[in-house]
Amino acid sequence: xxxLLYTSVSPKGLSEPDLMTLxxxxxxxxxxxxxxxxxxxxxxxFMQLLEGEESIVKNLxxxxxxxxxxxxxxxxxxxxxxxxxxxxxxxxxxxxxxxxVNALIPGYEEFDRKISPINMIKASPNRGKRTFLSxxxxx
Ligand SMILES: Cc1cc2nc3c(=O)[nH]c(=O)nc-3n(C[C@H](O)[C@H](O)[C@H](O)COP(=O)(O)O)c2cc1C
Numbered sequence: 652x653x654x655l656l657y658t659s660v661s662p663k664g665l666s667e668p669d670l671m672t673l674x675x676x677x678x679x680x681x682x683x684x685x686x687x688x689x690x691x692x693x694x695x696x697f698m699q700l701l702e703g704e705e706s707i708v709k710n711l712x713x714x715x716x717x718x719x720x721x722x723x724x725x726x727x728x729x730x731x732x733x734x735x736x737x738x739x740x741x742x743x744x745x746x747x748x749x750x751x752v753n754a755l756i757p758g759y760e761e762f763d764r765k766i767s768p769i770n771m772i773k774a775s776p777n778r779g780k781r782t783f784l785s786x787x788x789x790x
Pocket of ligand 1: 659673676677678680681690697699711714715716717718720721742
């Protein structure tokens with residue numbers, strides 16, 4: 652089993668209906684590919700964790716890379732895993748609101764908002780996976 656985490660930016664941002672359309676299609680496709688994971692969105696930024704068979708995850712990532720709904724795709728981590736963390740979700744989803752951001756990054760509201768929460772999560776080693784797990788447990 653293999654996992655891959657990345658972040659990206661949607662320059663114009665996506666509306667909630669656009670996000671739901673993206674998610675519905677992704678869930679449908681992931682079921683057929685035995686891909687599971689989680690997508691997180693906050694103010695034009697994405698974070699996604701994909702898990703499944705290595706070649707399938709890598710192929711899907713290559714397709715996602717070329718999707719024009721986002722840009723600046725940055726690979727955070729990829730590697731083998733013993734077990735899936737999102738076995739029950741073809742693609743869990745979390746729209747990060749202020750409350751969720753403050754729960755994830757204590758004291759965030761007091762920081763200079765030039766650094767987005769996803770950038771802060773990205774900057775700290777290991778925080779990526781831990782963030783997904785804590786968001787999963789809050790679903
Ligand atoms: C942020 C983001 C996350 C995505 N996640 C998935 C996903 O988990 N599974 C998936 O099949 N497509 C996902 N997509 C859509 C793919 O980029 C692509 O449009 C879709 O797989 C259809 O590809 P195809 O036209 O080559 O069949 C995502 C797109 C974006 C922008």
